[in-house]
Amino acid sequence: xxxxxxxxxxxxxxxxxxxxxxxxxxxxxxxxxxxxxxxxxxxxxxxxxxxxxxxxxxxxxxxxxxxxxxxxxxxxxxxxxxxxxxxxxxxxxxxxxxxxxxxxxxxxxxxxxxxxxxxxxxxxxxxxxxxxxxxxxxxxxxxxxxxxxxxxxxxxxxxxxxxxxxxxxxxxxxxxxxxxxxxxxxxxxxxxxxxxxxxxxxxxxxxxxxxxxxxxxxxxxxxxxxxxxxxxxxxxxxxxxxxxxxxxxxxxxxxxxxxxxxxxxxxxxxxxxxxxxxxxxxxxxxxxxxxxxxxxxxxxxxxxxxxxxxxxxxxxxxxxxxxxxxxxxxxxxxxxxxxxxxxxxxxxxxxxxxxxxxxxxxxxxxxxxxxxx
Amino acid sequence: xxxxxxxxxxxxxxxxxxxxxxxxxxxxxxxxxxxxxxxxxxxxxxxxxxxxxxxxxxxxxxxxxxxxxxxxxxxxxxxxxxxxxxxxxxxxxxxxxxxxxxxxxxxxxxxxxxxxxxxxxxxxxxxxxxxxxxxxxxxxxxxxxxxxxxxxxxxxxxxxxxxxxxxxxxxxxxxxxxxxxxxxxxxxxxxxxxxxxxxxxxxxxxxxxxxxxxxxxxxxxxxxxxxxxxxxxxxxxxxxxxxxxxxxxxxxxxxxxxxxxxxxxxxxxxxxxxxxxxxxxxxxxxxxxxxxxxxxxxxxxxxxxxxxxxxxxxxxxxxxxxxxxxxxxxxxxxxxxxxxxxxxxxxxxxxxxxxxxxxxxxxxxxxxxxxxxxxxxxxxxxxxxxxxxxxxxxxxxxxxxxxxxxxxxxxxxxxxxxxxxxxxxxxxxxxxxxxxxxxxxxxxxxxxxxxxxxxxxxxxxxxxxxxxxxxxxxxxxxxxxxxxxxxxxxxxxxxxxxxxxxxxxxxxxxxxxxxxxxxxxxxxxxxxxxxxxxxxxxxxxxxxxxxxxxxxxxxxxxxxxxxxxxxxxxxxxxxxxxxxxxxxxxxxxxxxxxxxxxxxxxxxxxxxxxx
Numbered sequence: 001x002x003x004x005x006x007x008x009x010x011x012x013x014x015x016x017x018x019x020x021x022x023x024x025x026x027x028x029x030x031x032x033x034x035x036x037x038x039x040x041x042x043x044x045x046x047x048x049x050x051x052x053x054x055x056x057x058x059x060x061x062x063x064x065x066x067x068x069x070x071x072x073x074x075x076x077x078x079x080x081x082x083x084x085x086x087x088x089x090x091x092x093x094x095x096x097x098x099x100x101x102x103x104x105x106x107x108x109x110x111x112x113x114x115x116x117x118x119x120x121x122x123x124x125x126x127x128x129x130x131x132x133x134x135x136x137x138x139x140x141x142x143x144x145x146x147x148x149x150x151x152x153x154x155x156x157x158x159x160x161x162x163x164x165x166x167x168x169x170x171x172x173x174x175x176x177x178x179x180x181x182x183x184x185x186x187x188x189x190x191x192x193x194x195x196x197x198x199x200x201x202x203x204x205x206x207x208x209x210x211x212x213x214x215x216x217x218x219x220x221x222x223x224x225x226x227x228x229x230x231x232x233x234x235x236x237x238x239x240x241x242x243x244x245x246x247x248x249x250x251x252x253x254x255x256x257x258x259x260x261x262x263x264x265x266x267x268x269x270x271x272x273x274x275x276x277x278x279x280x281x282x283x284x285x286x287x288x289x290x291x292x293x294x295x296x297x298x299x300x301x302x303x304x305x306x307x308x309x310x311x312x313x314x315x316x317x318x319x320x321x322x323x324x325x326x327x328x329x330x331x332x333x334x335x336x337x338x339x340x341x342x343x344x345x346x347x348x349x350x351x352x353x354x355x356x357x358x359x360x361x362x363x364x365x366x367x368x369x370x371x372x373x
Numbered sequence: 374x375x376x377x378x379x380x381x382x383x384x385x386x387x388x389x390x391x392x393x394x395x396x397x398x399x400x401x402x403x404x405x406x407x408x409x410x411x412x413x414x415x416x417x418x419x420x421x422x423x424x425x426x427x428x429x430x431x432x433x434x435x436x437x438x439x440x441x442x443x444x445x446x447x448x449x450x451x452x453x454x455x456x457x458x459x460x461x462x463x464x465x466x467x468x469x470x471x472x473x474x475x476x477x478x479x480x481x482x483x484x485x486x487x488x489x490x491x492x493x494x495x496x497x498x499x500x501x502x503x504x505x506x507x508x509x510x511x512x513x514x515x516x517x518x519x520x521x522x523x524x525x526x527x528x529x530x531x532x533x534x535x536x537x538x539x540x541x542x543x544x545x546x547x548x549x550x551x552x553x554x555x556x557x558x559x560x561x562x563x564x565x566x567x568x569x570x571x572x573x574x575x576x577x578x579x580x581x582x583x584x585x586x587x588x589x590x591x592x593x594x595x596x597x598x599x600x601x602x603x604x605x606x607x608x609x610x611x612x613x614x615x616x617x618x619x620x621x622x623x624x625x626x627x628x629x630x631x632x633x634x635x636x637x638x639x640x641x642x643x644x645x646x647x648x649x650x651x652x653x654x655x656x657x658x659x660x661x662x663x664x665x666x667x668x669x670x671x672x673x674x675x676x677x678x679x680x681x682x683x684x685x686x687x688x689x690x691x692x693x694x695x696x697x698x699x700x701x702x703x704x705x706x707x708x709x710x711x712x713x714x715x716x717x718x719x720x721x722x723x724x725x726x727x728x729x730x731x732x733x734x735x736x737x738x739x740x741x742x743x744x745x746x747x748x749x750x751x752x753x754x755x756x757x758x759x760x761x762x763x764x765x766x767x768x769x770x771x772x773x774x775x776x777x778x779x780x781x782x783x784x785x786x787x788x789x790x791x792x793x794x795x796x797x798x799x800x801x802x803x804x805x806x807x808x809x810x811x812x813x814x815x816x817x818x819x820x821x822x823x824x825x826x827x828x829x830x831x832x833x834x835x836x837x838x839x840x841x842x843x844x845x846x847x848x849x850x851x852x853x854x855x856x857x858x859x860x861x862x863x864x865x866x867x868x869x870x871x872x873x874x875x876x877x878x879x880x881x882x883x884x885x886x887x888x889x890x891x892x893x894x895x896x897x898x899x900x901x902x903x904x905x906x907x908x909x910x911x912x913x914x915x916x917x918x919x920x921x922x923x924x925x926x927x928x929x930x931x932x933x934x935x936x937x938x939x940x941x942x943x944x945x946x947x948x949x950x951x952x953x954x955x956x957x958x959x960x961x962x963x964x965x966x967x968x969x970x971x972x973x974x975x976x977x978x979x980x981x982x983x984x
Contacts, residue, residue: 214587217723243588247719250886251974252588344725345585346732352739353496355732356573359580361454361485 015058018111020118021196024054031056033134033192035330042328045305047298049328052196053115054134055165059108060191063169066105067098074188077173082182085175092178096170104162112165112195113158119197128154128198128265131164133171136189150174153230153272154198154265161195168193199327200265203286204229204315205239207295208334209246209303215337217309219252220244220296224286226277227262229313229329236274237261240285244296251292256285291316294326302331309334383838383865385413392465394829401430401823403789406437406463416843417462417469418857419835422934423671425914426898427466427830430823431766431786431793434557435671436461436468442561447569448473451495452487466830469839492570499742503567506746510563510753517556517761520549522768525776525804543801546772550797553765554790560762564754571743578736585724585733590974592885592946597717598740601710604752605944608665608678609925611658612685613702616692618654622647628693634682661757667902669915670755673767673786674898677760687903691925769793776800778812779820787820837865837957857955865957879963881931881956883976884942889951890981891928893967895960910971912963924948929971931959931978945973953978 015031024032024040032040036054043049068074073095080088104112120127131152150171152164171177172191181188205224210217223232223239231237238257245252259277266273287295295314303310311334317325349355386408391398399407424436444458457473475481495502523542533541575598582594619625624644627637638655641648659679667684668675678685696702717737724730770785778796779785785793796812803810842862894909896902902923905911911927915934924930930945930952945952951973953959959978963969968981 211588216586216588217725218586218720219588245588245590245593246723247593247716250590252590253975342725344729344732346581346736347728348731348735351493351496352735353493355577355581355736356492356496356570356739357454357485357489359577360488360573361481 016056017059017062017108018053018055018115020115021049021052021054021194030136031058031192033057033136033194034332035132035134036192036194037134038331039194039196039328041305042302042331045301047301047328048324048326050197050199051119051121052129052194053119055108055112055115055193055195057136057190057192059111060169060193062105062108063099063102063166067102068095073098077178078182078187080178080182082179088178088182089175092173092175095173099170099173100166102166104166109162112162115195116158116161119195126156128156128200128270129161130194130196130198131155131161131168132194132196133168134192134194135172136191151230153228153263154270156270160270165193165195196329198265199315199329200318201228201315202318202325203227203291204313204329205232207299207312207314208309209299209312210309210334210337211243212336215340215342218246220246220299222287222292222295222299225257225259225262226281226286227264228272229315230272231261231263231274233313236263237277240287242287242292242296244292246296246300249293249296251289254285256283258282259286287316288322291322291326294322298326298328302328306331306333309338311335382841383416384836386417386462386464386469386839387413389464389836389839392830392833395465395826395833397822398466398826398830400819401466401787401789401826402428402433402463403791406433406461408462408464408469412462413840415471416838416840416862417471418838418862420461420468420470420934421835421837422915423669424468425933426672427827427833428463428468429673429786429827430789432672433463434554434790436463438558438561439565440470441558443565443569445562446565450566451492451570452484453569454481454485454488464839465833465835466827467833467835471840492573495567495570496574496739496742499746503746506563506567507753510560510758513556513560513563514753514758514761517553517758517765520552520765522546522549522765522772525772525800541805543804546797546801547794550769550793553762553769557758557762560754560758564750567743567746568750571747574736574739574743575747578740581733581736582720585729586720589720590883590886592883592942593716593720595942596713596946597720597737598744599713599946600744600748601706601713604749605665606704607752608662608685609688610704611662612688613692613696615651615655615658616689617696617702618651619689619693620696622651624648624651625693625697628686628690630687630690632686632690634686637686664757664760665752666756666760669751670759673763673783675763677756677764680760680764683903688925766793769797773797773800773812776803776810776812778810778816780817784816784820787823788816792816834961838862861955861957877980879931879953879956879959879978879980881953881959881976881978882942883973884954885930885945885950885952886973887929887949887951888970888972888974889929890968890970893931893963893965893969894927895963895965897960910969912959912969914960924950929969929973930954931956931963931969931971933957933959933961 019032021036021040022043024036025044026037026041028040029037032054039049039052040054064074073091077091077095080091082088103109116127116129119129133150150164150168152167155161155164169191172188178188203224203226205222206229207223208221211219211221213221220243222242222244224242225232225237225239232239237259240257240259241253241255242251243253244250259282261274262277263272263274265271298314299310299312302312310331312328313330315327315329316322317327319325346355349358387410389408420436428436440459440461447453448457455475457475459470459472461468461470463469475484523545525542525546529541532538578598579591579594582589582597616628619628622644624641624647627640627644638652641652644651663678663685666675666677667681676684692702721730721733724733766785767782770779770782773779773785773793773796774782778800788796796810796816799810799812802808889910891908891910893912894905895912896905897914905923905926907926908928909926910929910931911923912931913933915932924944925948927950929950932952932954934955934957942952942954951971953971953973953976956978963978963980970979970981972979
């Protein structure tokens with residue numbers, strides 16, 4: 001845990017219930033979940049992350065103790081047959097219903113309200129936030145478990161936040177999550193929840209520090225579309241794509257897509273609107289050359305910090321100048337290519353010249369081919 | 374490319390009709406350059422990189438001799454496992470080539486054993502052998518420089534008697550002409566002695582980089598291996614030095630746009646000590662650096678700077694202006710070196726394992742060993758030696774003109790070298806008999822007809838390739854020297870089928886990064902190079918590095934042929950301007966004056982306005 005002053009944080013049994021993101025780091029994964037730990041780490045290395053706090057697993061554990069004091073329901077869920085859909089649906093529905101219906105413990109409600117006030121700054125009642133599940137197993141390099149738990153965007157007001165926190169907890173017992181865990185033989189874990197100030201994004205998307213198409217480590221691939229990043233992540237829009245060379249920062253390739261849909265904050269107050277992109281914007285690149293360069297630099301910084309390829313979500317704020325408007329929303333280790341076992345492209349040979357002989361005899365440079373005796 | 378754009382064959386050689394007005398062009402070229410009926414079964418491509426124009430009869434020697442040498446080295450000397458040599462054919466004045474592959478696996482295996490031993494010896498002793506190569510090449514150059522054409526006086530010098538040499542001048546006419554041809558042949562044997570091995574090392578590194586980093590731009594691979602102190606940069610460096618010297622000596626008023634070299638030199642003689650110092654430096658620079666050709670030595674009209682001082686003198690005023698403004702004209706060699714090392718270290722770090730890094734070190738190390746040769750041989754061979762060679766042939770032309778065989782000395786280049794041999798025999802006979810050569814009546818009409826045919830052939834648009842689509846293209850020479858890969862051939866095929874890019878776009882290799890817009894200047898022939906204006910985009914069949922002064926003026930370069938290792942690509946990167954090379958068709962589709970966008974990042978040229 002980060003060694004910041006936690007004396008003022010409400011605790012249950014000694015563990016804090018809510019922590020500012022700035023106070024957590026990579027080592028806090030067991031109590032704040034992968035998403036919060038990673039965001040805290042990014043804040044700690046000085047990168048621009050929207051202000052936020054995390055409702056820790058201690059809060060979840062305390063809440064569950066109130067909902068299911070004997071732990072019998074949870075144990076029942078852990079023993080279900082994943083193929084018995086009916087039963088899984090019935091048992092999990094009951095757990096979810098109980099979690100959602102139970103009022104928050106008074107000290108937790110106060111802590112969440114305090115956390116919200118803190119990040120809302122002067123915009124006390126109206127500051128829009130994202131409320132996202134931060135599961136313990138989620139985002140780990142060995143289990144890409146993302147998307148199985150809930151995320152709520154553009155939530156406003158302390159009450160609304162408290163409600164979405166309970167819904168996130170409940171999503172740990174969604175049919176999909178439970179079935180996913182049962183099939184892998186995992187017991188139910190705890191759940192933390194990130195509450196984070198939302199960026200009203202002009203454009204947003206993802207950045208990979210390895211080419212998702214070829215696995216190339218020397219490029220950053222950026223995908224972006226108009227509005228909030230949820231349109232890109234959910235696949236509802238074909239994003240613009242840039243491939244940037246890490247070595248000299250040059251843009252190697254740009255593909256401008258026809259971007260038909262975008263997600264915007266609902267002008268009614270809360271929630272997100274899915275709308276058609278105005279015709280004149282559809283075929284326009286949603287990032288400038290400078291945006292792309294800044295984003296690629298940022299992605300490289302994150303990758304260097306973690307010393308492994310990253311899969312990053314980001315947003316470019318609508319109302320801030322470009323040099324202050326680029327925010328990191330999430331970063332997790334890339335899993336597809338790093339899990340793949342590939343033979344080395346080439347291995348050293350007795351003489352450097354042997355590489356030439358191998359190529360000119362039609363055997364290519366391919367890995368590990370030693371010379372025939 | 375979609376199914377409708379797919380074609381299985383380019384036009385067959387037998388289907389090529391004589392270019393209108395050039396019927397009978399075959400009489401210019403020897404029988405062994407003629408397409409045969411069975412050649413229809415093989416894939417040929419137009420070598421527009423080396424031969425972007427129709428071939429004058431004499432200039433076919435720049436195909437004939439290199440191909441005798443390159444094949445000798447790959448097929449017979451070093452015994453390349455999968456390839457023999459290159460065959461060439463001429464149709465409508467254009468040179469088409471194909472490589473003969475070795476397909477039988479047992480034969481490849483047998484050749485590999487020999488190759489390992491022989492090529493291994495060259496790689497193991499590269500630096501020492503390259504040093505001896507330079508000595509051999511300098512000796513050849515000294516010998517070609519020393520050759521004089523006999524005067525054929527009315528009476529032999531008395532020394533022939535008093536020293537009893539026993540040989541009259543007409544004998545030396547033939548001996549020395551033959552010597553020129555023989556030296557040219559030896560130069561090419563030396564040229565190709567190291568070349569294919571050097572390219573082999575480069576291809577290995579290139580393929581490794583492409584596999585490890587599928588998205589790596591070709592130019593990044595090139596920049597990791599490129600030399601810094603390259604001889605081909607020297608002529609231009611010398612001009613910058615002379616410009617600085619002019620400013621330091623208060624002589625800069627003489628160097629103005631459009632100045633006449635002879636007048637400037639005469640004026641300098643009257644400018645006291647400073648003028649004298651400049652002239653001395655100028656004379657030093659001329660030998661050898663002004664032997665650089667304005668082309669790349671494959672045509673007789675690729676004159677050297679020494680042959681035509683207007684080329685260096687047209688670049689000097691700009692450098693003088695820059696020097697006067699206090700700009701440093703030196704190439705930032707230290708910065709370039711550091712940048713090269715930084716790039717190589719970055720890619721090395723990005724590799725997956727220490728094992729790959731060790732292989733990378735071996736391959737890059739080998740490239741760095743071979744690169745001084747790969748980059749510098751061109752100056753020794755195509756420029757220095759070849760400029761001297763053409764000067765000698767021109768002197769034989771002067772002899773033939775004096776003897777009334779030719780109307781003009783330059784006409785010698787419209788005779789094949791075996792015909793020059795005949796013309797000289799005629800002169801030798803006439804001189805010894807005291808009669809008149811008969812060649813005038815014979816050769817002058819032939820020369821006039823050939824000049825006319827060459828003009829007609831110039832109008833013909835050669836297809837980029839002939840014959841069936843090849844199944845594979847694994848020849849490292851073809852890939853590295855011509856930038857031709859299976860993808861290039863596909864692109865040609867789709868262009869021929871009317872598919873491919875947007876009709877306003879022309880694709881090629883992204884040879885040097887950046888995107889600019891500007892006005893096109895199409896230069897089909899090196900003699901038109903003087904038309905290039907400041908800030909234009911150069912569009913040419915092949916970009917020759919010795920056009921360096923032009924690179925100081927232009928905004929971007931586009932060529933029909935050339936890979937990312939073509940020297941032009943290297944020079945463009947050096948000047949930091951976008952370049953797209955190997956487009957196959959830029960000079961055919963772009964017209965001077967059109968607005969272009971050159972995207973050196975993607976390798977695309979876009980025509981922005983009509984025409």
